[in-house]
Amino acid sequence: MTHPSRTRRRLLGLATTVALASAVALGSTAGTTAEASPASDPPSTPVDTAPADGTLMSYVVNLKEGQVNDSQLKRAERVVTKAGGVVVQSWPQIGVIVAHSTKAAFVDNLPKGTNSPIKSAGQTRTTAVAEGTPGTDSEDKSPSRSRKASVERTDTTGHEQATKVKADPREGEQWGNKAIKANRAHKISGGSSDVVVGVVDSGVDGLHPDLVSNFRSDKSVSCQNAGVPERKNWGPTTSSHGTHVAGTIGAARNGEGIVGIAPNTAIAAVKVVNDGGFIYPEYAVCGMMWSAMQGIDVTNNSYYVDPWAFWCSDQANQAPGMEAVRRAMSYATYKGVAHVAASGNSTYDLANKTTDTTSPNDSKAVSRQLNKDCLDLPTEVPGTVSVSSVSDDKAGITKSGFSNYGKGKITVAAPGANILSTLPNGQYGSSSGTSMASPHVAGVLALLKATHPKASPERLIGLLKSQATEMPCDGDTCAGPDNNNGYYGHGLVDALKAVK
Structure with missing residues (x-):
């Protein structure tokens, strides 16, 4: 392939x-x-x-x-x-x-x-299934292909205090934590280990010194084998991305390396990326259903669903995959899971879609005309917190040049440029993208869940929006209803308000 x-x-x-070009039928x-x-x-x-x-x-x-x-x-x-x-x-x-x-x-x-x-x-793809069919031409004999959910969620309780705060060695390099007041929030609370964030991504190194104390292997899974959940293989193989995301959310305050937005929060690896780097609908559905069944409270989704950068509901070969992902995310929300997603890194106006020249990305991409019913999954699935990225430069904190945007499309903004976090094998490194902004928001939602343990996803998201710091923005792109502008949504998230 x-x-x-x-x-x-x-x-x-x-x-x-996403280039602007004439569509080719x-x-x-x-x-x-x-x-x-x-x-x-x-x-x-x-x-x-x-x-x-x-x-x-x-x-x-x-x-x-x-x-x-x-x-x-x-x-x-x-x-x-x-x-x-x-x-x-x-x-x-x-x-x-x-x-x-x-x-x-x-x-x-x-x-x-x-x-x-x-x-x-x-x-769900435009190329042949590389992993084969589980149970026939592969070695997988996973018993987890159950007809019904065997594990139901339970209410989270407890709110671990963190009144004595000593900086971790590289915490001073984490400008994003300071920007959203996480450093001040930790003087009140670091969240709760009863709250679980599912890192729906490329796998997590649960043995990393900054993650090992918070990692939940019992709630981790791999979905890369044709969308069948496997209680193994959730570690990173070809990508460090998921480990980087996990550190931003929940790296422990332990005197080593960095500290996460919610350093007491539990982390689960929900691996939906195959070794080729693709996230197909069946993988994403598996990840959402697993999160629903395992009582995960928040999912971070720093990806888009392949092979279409935008899935169009008026196309018969795209609408079914789009519907399956929507159903899975809606079910997970019903079971108590709040979803956060990266808005994308193409400097694209999601409210005014024109063309796409990058899809399908698993075979031969073509130039195609889009319309308002073509959606970026999962960030445009209803009920999902869509996150844009901000950078800190000479002009202050402003939208990152790479970040997608759009009136009515962005929920909140968070730091996403030059973010220092964990990497596999005990390493650390910096990366940029809305992929890095989204876990800042997932961490704040984890703090909110610890503060309000019985709150529904809808209530948590409502608090997230109302507590965000409104960001000034000029021009038609920025104008929006209900204090929601096209660059920053309801504003920059606030970790300090989340723990009060």
Whole structure:
């Protein structure tokens, strides 16, 4: 498979520009028919991703309504098998099945109409499944492909105090902590170990000296094997990104290295990035469902879902994957999980989308026209805290040049340039990107959860927005309703207010 490393560049926080160009129509989407939203004005450009017969492809199959019972699920699984598919993972809580098939006509073979249990189905990638099908041509025999959630969340309690604060050796290099008043917040509280933040990313080095005391291996998972949760392999392999994110959130105040925004908070690795650097919908769905089942309180999502920089709901081969991710995130929110996501590093106005020349990024990218119904996942999923990045330079704290923006699209802002944090094997390093801004916000949400242990995700996000420091911004891009401007949203997050 060709590997343009688009996703890894996003993970590492490097700016990747979405160029403005004329869209090129590529014809039909044969072999990927499914229910899609009514066409927008103008419609987005269709991209033909139909596979060749015999190519092992991955699909999401969305059932008609919400949670399904065992008999409904078994019926739907039989339909998938009859159409030429193999059921890889079923999520009855949200009515989503992950399936593999070598049949080019798999989606077309699925029954349609009022008597069919299927609402929509579509490819999750535009290239063959590199990892194979679990349980058939791979070694995986994971028992965790359960039909129902076996672990339900419990209320968090406790609020660990941190009134005596001694600086860690490199804390003075963490300008972001100071900018959002985390250093002052720690004199009141460092959060609670009862609060768990899921680092939905490329894996976490749980043995790092600054992370080992807060790491929860019992709540960690890998989803990179076709979207099947595995209680192993959650450590970093080809990317240090997740470990860097984890340190910003919860590096312990232990006299070593750095300190996180919420240094008493528990950290879980939810690995959704494969060794090629890609995060496909089935991986993201697995990560969200795992977080919901394991009682994780906050997820940090510093990535976008591949292979589309923007998923368009009026395209039949993109809408099903978009819907599956939305269902999983909505279910996790229902189970008590608050989601934070990086807004992206392309200096792109998310409120006024034009074209995309970078997708699909796992095969051959094309130039395509976008519309308002094309969304960057997960940052534009409703209910998600979308974070822009700020930098500290001669002009003061202002939006980072690489950060995406958009009226009504950004929730809050946080430091994301030259952020020092943990790296695998006991190392430290600096990186820039909205990937680095997002974990600052996840850390503040963890502090809020410790202060308000029974608060719902909606309540926590409401507090986050109301406590943010409004940032001055001139021009049409900055104007927005409810103190929400296009660069900073409701403002720069405030860790000190979160612990009061």
